[in-house]
Amino acid sequence: xxxxxxxxxxxxxxxxxxxxxxxxxxxxxxxxxxxxxxxxxxxxxxxxxxxxxxxxxxxxxxxxxxxxxxxxxxxxxxxxxxxxxxxxxxxxxxxxxxxxxxxxxxxxxxxxxxxxxxxxxxxxxxxxxxxxxxxxxxxxxxxxxxxxxxxxxxxxxxxxxxxxxxxxxxxxxxxxxxxxxxxxxxxxxxxxxxxxxxxxxxxxxxxxxxxxxxxxxxxxxxxxxxxxxxxxxxxxxxxxxxxxxxxxxxxxxxxxxxxxxxxxxxxxxxxxxxxxxxxxxxxxxxxxxxxxxxxxxxxxxxxxxxxxxxxxxxxxxxxxxxxxxxxxxxxxxxxxxxxxxxxxxxxxxxxxxxxxxxxxxxxxxxxxxxxxxxxxxxxxxxxxxxxxxxxxxxxxxxxxxxxxxxxxxxxxxxxxxxxxxxxxxxxxxxxxxxxxxxxxxxxxxxxxxxxxxxxxxxxxxxxxxxxxxxxxxxxxxxxxxxxxxxxxxxxxxxxxxxxxxxxxxxxxxxxxxxxxxxxxxxxxxxxxxxxxxxxxxxxxxxxxxxxxxxxxxxxxxxxxxxxxxxxxxxxxxxxxxxxxxxxxxxxxxxxxxxxxxxxxxxxxxxxxxxxxxxxxxxxxxxxxxxxxxxxxxxxxxxxxxxxxxxxxxxxxxxxxxxxxxxxxxxxxxxxxxxxxxxxxxxxxxxxxxxxxxxxxxxxxxxxxxxxxxxxxxxxxxxxxxxxxxxxxxxxxxxxxxxxxxxxxxx
Numbered sequence: 233x234x235x236x237x238x239x240x241x242x243x244x245x246x247x248x249x250x251x252x253x254x255x256x257x258x259x260x261x262x263x264x265x266x267x268x269x270x271x272x273x274x275x276x277x278x279x280x281x282x283x284x285x286x287x288x289x290x291x292x293x294x295x296x297x298x299x300x301x302x303x304x305x306x307x308x309x310x311x312x313x314x315x316x317x318x319x320x321x322x323x324x325x326x327x328x329x330x331x332x333x334x335x336x337x338x339x340x341x342x343x344x345x346x347x348x349x350x351x352x353x354x355x356x357x358x359x360x361x362x363x364x365x366x367x368x369x370x371x372x373x374x375x376x377x378x379x380x381x382x383x384x385x386x387x388x389x390x391x392x393x394x395x396x397x398x399x400x401x402x403x404x405x406x407x408x409x410x411x412x413x414x415x416x417x418x419x420x421x422x423x424x425x426x427x428x429x430x431x432x433x434x435x436x437x438x439x440x441x442x443x444x445x446x447x448x449x450x451x452x453x454x455x456x457x458x459x460x461x462x463x464x465x466x467x468x469x470x471x472x473x474x475x476x477x478x479x480x481x482x483x484x485x486x487x488x489x490x491x492x493x494x495x496x497x498x499x500x501x502x503x504x505x506x507x508x509x510x511x512x513x514x515x516x517x518x519x520x521x522x523x524x525x526x527x528x529x530x531x532x533x534x535x536x537x538x539x540x541x542x543x544x545x546x547x548x549x550x551x552x553x554x555x556x557x558x559x560x561x562x563x564x565x566x567x568x569x570x571x572x573x574x575x576x577x578x579x580x581x582x583x584x585x586x587x588x589x590x591x592x593x594x595x596x597x598x599x600x601x602x603x604x605x606x607x608x609x610x611x612x613x614x615x616x617x618x619x620x621x622x623x624x625x626x627x628x629x630x631x632x633x634x635x636x637x638x639x640x641x642x643x644x645x646x647x648x649x650x651x652x653x654x655x656x657x658x659x660x661x662x663x664x665x666x667x668x669x670x671x672x673x674x675x676x677x678x679x680x681x682x683x684x685x686x687x688x689x690x691x692x693x694x695x696x697x698x699x700x701x702x703x704x705x706x707x708x709x710x711x712x713x714x715x716x717x718x719x720x721x722x723x724x725x726x727x728x729x730x731x732x733x734x735x736x737x738x739x740x741x742x743x744x745x746x747x748x749x750x751x752x753x754x755x756x757x758x759x760x761x762x763x764x765x766x767x768x769x770x771x772x773x774x775x776x777x778x779x780x781x782x783x784x785x786x787x788x789x790x791x792x793x794x795x796x797x798x799x800x801x802x803x804x805x806x807x808x809x810x811x812x813x814x815x816x817x818x819x820x821x822x823x824x825x826x827x828x829x830x831x832x833x834x835x836x837x838x839x840x841x842x843x844x845x846x847x848x849x850x851x852x853x854x855x856x857x858x859x860x861x862x863x864x865x866x867x868x869x870x871x872x873x874x875x876x877x878x879x880x881x882x883x884x885x886x887x888x889x890x891x892x893x894x895x896x897x898x899x900x901x902x903x904x905x906x907x908x909x910x911x912x913x914x915x916x917x918x919x920x921x922x923x924x925x926x927x928x929x930x931x932x933x934x935x936x937x938x939x940x941x942x943x944x945x946x947x948x949x950x951x952x953x954x955x956x957x958x959x960x961x962x963x964x965x966x967x968x969x970x971x972x973x974x975x976x977x978x
Contacts, residue, residue: 259363259370260301264348266360267308271315272323277424278316280357283410285312287364290409295371300344303334307345361410368409375404439476439537439575440467442637444609446535447572449565451604451631453580453597454613459625459644460579461487462495463613464539466644467577469500470651471537472507477575478534480504484512485522485545486579495646519548527564536574543580543603552599562606578607593630608633616657621646624657665706666714668696673715673730681912682720683727722918722928723907724889864901868909871899872916876930886935889918889928 270276270284288309296302307330314322327349334340379397383389389397437446444450444467454460461484468480484492492498492512501510516522522545529538540546543561550557565576580603582596593612597604604610610631616624626641641657644650658666672692676684684692686707693703711717713731720727875895879887889910896906910916914933921927 259367260296260298261348263360263363263367264301264304264308266356266363268326268349270357270360271308271312272319272326274319276357277428279424281315284357284360285315287361287409288312291364291368292371292407295367300340301348303339304345304348307331307334364409368407372404372407376401439471442635443640444471444575444577445634445636446575447569448575448608448634449562449569449606450575450577451580451597451607451610452577452613453582453593453610453630454615455582458613458615459618459623460613461491461541462623462644462646463625463642464541464577464579465495465500466642466649466651468537468539469504469508469649472504476535477537478507479532479536480508481529481532481536481538482508482510482541483516483522483526483539483546484510484541485516486542487512500649516545519546519550522546522548523564526568530568530574534573538568538574538576540576540578543578544598546578552603555600555602558600558602559606562602566606593628597630604631607631609636616641616659624654626657662706662710665698665703666710668693668698669707669715669728670730672696673728680908682723683718683729685725685727689728722911724928864905865909865913868896868901868906869913869915871896871901872906872910872930873932876916876932886929886931888921889930892930 267284267288271281288305289312291305293302293305296305307326311322311326311330314325327345331340331342331345335342379400383397386393438444439446452460452464465482468477468482471477472480497510501508511525514521515525526538526540526546529536544552547557547561552558565578568574569576581598583598594604596612597610608631609629611627612630614626614628616626618624622643622645624641624643627639629636629638632638641654643652643654643657645652669689672689673684676682676688676692689707690700690703694700707715707728715728715731717726718729719725872892872895875892876886879885879891889907892910893903893906897903910918910930916930917933918928918930921929
């Protein structure tokens with residue numbers, strides 16, 4: 233009978249221990265379980281563990297009425313010393329050594345610690361702290377109730393007893409579980425929310441190099457019928473073929489059935505079965521259905537490309553101009569790509585405002601700015617050329633959050649849905665404009681002997697029928713691609729030059745390309761043929777560099793910018809370098825000969841009627857004899873000569889170019905005309921000032937502007953300086969202070 237009673241008692245105890253796992257957990261058990269999970273977790277920050285340890289030490293022992301729970305609290309307090317430094321030692325004491333000591337003391341049963349340690353709990357500090365505060369509140373109520381019971385039992389209470397009771401109540405009310413350093417703990421709690429190194433354990437991957445990155449939101453913006461849908465579909469199919477993505481989800485709420493038939497969508501779905509999923513019609517006929525279907529697609533696993541066609545259909549009747557609407561919509565897309573495996577392409581329309589240049593294309597995005605701000609990359613799409621078989625599309629990057637290409641283009645073939653990238657596709661209008669600019673610059677150089685500035689180039693283009701604003705926009709757009717801006721030091725202005733397709737520059741001596749005499753005058757009219765018989769760099773005529781005769785120095789420079797008499801025949805000339813083996817270097821140009829194509833030589837008198845042969849020594853005489861002035865040029869010569877003479881009489885030096893231009897402008901002649909006349913006139917010369925090389929001095933052609941050049945030795949120069957010093961010493965100081973001896977000082 234005794235044995236049966238003992239066995240029955242043991243069975244009841246085991247049943248009680250087993251059922252303990254199924255019963256609802258108390259606050260105290262949840263508190264201890266959360267504390268253990270937090271201290272042993274590797275995902276919890278060190279700040280959170282410090283706060284957990286502090287709460288374990290601060291919580292009152294008598295808040296735990298169960299002795300076994302109090303024993304586990306003591307074990308966790310002791311083991312917490314190793315939680316921050318040695319996790320293995322912490323687990324060893326918390327689960328083995330500590331429980332064994334309490335078990336030997338009869339304070340702990342194994343099933344209790346197993347029940348607490350292995351209960352399903354997550355290392356969630358906020359919930360742990362909340363439960364701890366609730367336990368402390370219950371403890372405060374019980375402590376106060378016990379003190380009130382003491383007051384009721386005693387009939388008479390002395391002053392000292394009443395004072396003690398009031399102090400105990402105050403201590404209970406002032407007890408703080410978290411501790412006094414609440415500001416520091418709040419700071420640690422905030423810092424613990426920062427991302428950890430393991431949160432960045434993912435690799436950046438391009439789906440299409442320098443264009444579409446995995447896990448990004450891409451916005452394709454364009455007016456209607458510019459090829460947005462065709463580009464997005466062709467791009468998705470291209471990525472499927474390359475294996476960059478596993479599935480393509482196309483949500484089409486914009487295109488009608490006729491477009492589906494024309495693009496043979498049914499054939500594409502059949503061809504890419506299991507990879508291409510096309511949603512249209514009733515599934516997304518309303519914005520509510522569209523959004524729900526999109527959110528449901530988040531369950532699709534793998535590398536996914538999602539195309540939203542279009543954003544207007546996705547938003548629905550909501551006002552897309554409101555920032556809160558745009559923010560909510562873009563937040564859905566941002567959560568969708570948060571895992572880094574899904575990529576979104578959103579097709580969007582533009583507003584009615586017209587962009588004047590690429591910098592204002594951002595203003596064309598329809599709706600609130602949050603659509604563009606929250607996107608990772610945004611492209612403005614423009615159709616260049618299209619026909620029934622293929623379409624050419626240009627893309628301009630208007631939101632480069634990640635390093636993507638600024639300009640790129642694609643050619644899409646509708647028969648095979650192939651996608652071919654192009655550097656930058658040009659429309660037929662742009663091609664015509666580029667051709668017009670090239671022809672204008674070359675013609676200007678042949679006729680004027682120099683490259684045009686922006687004002688002159690735009691005027692020439694306007695005369696050919698191009699709009700002024702259109703010309704300005706396209707000149708800036710294709711600068712450094714088909715032409716470039718250079719500084720002309722002689723005329724002190726920025727000029728436009730054609731860019732050579734081979735070398736990237738034009739006008740430099742010795743570079744390979746089409747040979748043009750850019751300094752030939754109007755006398756020769758159309759460009760003659762030129763042969764470089766002595767050059768080793770280009771055997772054929774068409775491969776020679778652009779020889780700019782303005783680069784030639786000394787006697788070898790051809791000052792040939794002079795007008796010819798009307799109706800004179802154009803000589804058929806060959807220009808060759810008879811000595812140099814390298815036409816590209818200026819200093820090595822030898823005697824320049826002009827001969828008839830047949831090789832015969834003629835006299836100077838026959839120049840205007842037949843081909844001729846001339847040496848460099850005869851060029852100056854030839855130019856002077858053939859220069860014919862008109863009435864305006866004669867007026868300019870007299871005006872400039874009068875001004876130079878008067879200026880030299882007063883200042884004993886010659887004026888600079890800007891002063892002469894200003895004087896002639898006051899006389900009614902434009903600066904460009906005066907500048908052109910001074911450049912090509914045989915009566916005047918433009919020479920850099922010796923003391924101020926950045927200034928150009930205007931002087932008669934037969935006068936040396938530098939008086940010091942007449943001295944050939946040092947002794948003569950010293951004698952000249954001594955004479956000037958004596959002249960200065962003889963001038964009164966008052967006169968010197970008034971600045972009347974400046975010519976002598978100079």
